[in-house]
Amino acid sequence: QVxxxxxxxxxxxxxxxxxxxxxxSGSTLDYGAAAWFRQAPGKExxxxxxxxxxDGTTTYADSxxxxxxxxxxxxxxxxxxxxASLQPEGTATYYCAADPMLxxxxxxxxxxxxxxxxxxxxxxxx
Numbered sequence: 001q002v003x004x005x006x007x008x009x010x011x012x013x014x015x016x017x018x019x020x021x022x023x024x025s026g027s028t029l030d031y032g033a034a035a036w037f038r039q040a041p042g043k044e045x046x047x048x049x050x051x052x053x054x055d056g057t058t059t060y061a062d063s064x065x066x067x068x069x070x071x072x073x074x075x076x077x078x079x080x081x082x083x084a085s086l087q088p089e090g091t092a093t094y095y096c097a098a099d100p101m102l103x104x105x106x107x108x109x110x111x112x113x114x115x116x117x118x119x120x121x122x123x124x125x126x
Contacts, residue, residue, distance in 0.1 A: 002115045004096045009120030012086055016124070020081040022096030022117060032100035034079045035108055036070060038092035038122075045095070049081060050104035059104045086124045093119040 008020040022034065035050040049070040050059045058070050069082040079096060097113035 002098050002100075004098060004115055004117035006094065006096050006117040006120040009094060009122045011123045011125065013126050014087055014124055016086050017082070017084045018086065018122060020083070020094055020096075020120060020122075022079040022081075022098075024077040024079070024098065032098065033102040033104045033108075033113075034072065034096065034098040035104070035113065036079075036081045037095045037097060037110055038090075039095070039119075040089075040092040043092075045110045046092075047108040047110065050108045051079060052104050057104055059108065083122075086122070088124045090124045091122060093121050095119045 003025045005023045006020060008018060010018065012018050033050055033052055036048050037045050038048055039045040046061065048061045048064050049068055051070045051072055053072065053074065060068060067083065067085045072079045096117040098115045099113045102112055
């Protein structure tokens with residue numbers, strides 16, 4: 001099973017940018033899918049972006065499309081989430097997840113991912 005460690009969260013002003021990183025270890029993540037989710041207090045965990053490890057196919061939630069970009073560096077075994085034009089509603093704990101048996105072109109459901117990071121907090125506030 002792959003281990004995931006997120007980093008890059010913090011406090012950012014509305015309209016600002018952050019880049020989150022998800023470092024993987026323990027298994028070669030060279031197939032399947034990696035995804036970013038977020039969960040705000042009192043809300044359900046939301047899938048925001050997904051990337052296929054094999055061909056780089058990406059998907060995005062409508063709420064972040066055009067502002068967030070997911071990417072991966074297979075040599076570094078790291079998945080990134082570049083976030084731009086952040087707004088206060090983007091305040092949440094952001095989680096990285098991965099699974100070797102999934103494909104982003106299907107529905108991206110948190111229950112299907114078997115490996116999770118511990119989360120990194122993003123706070124958007126002036």
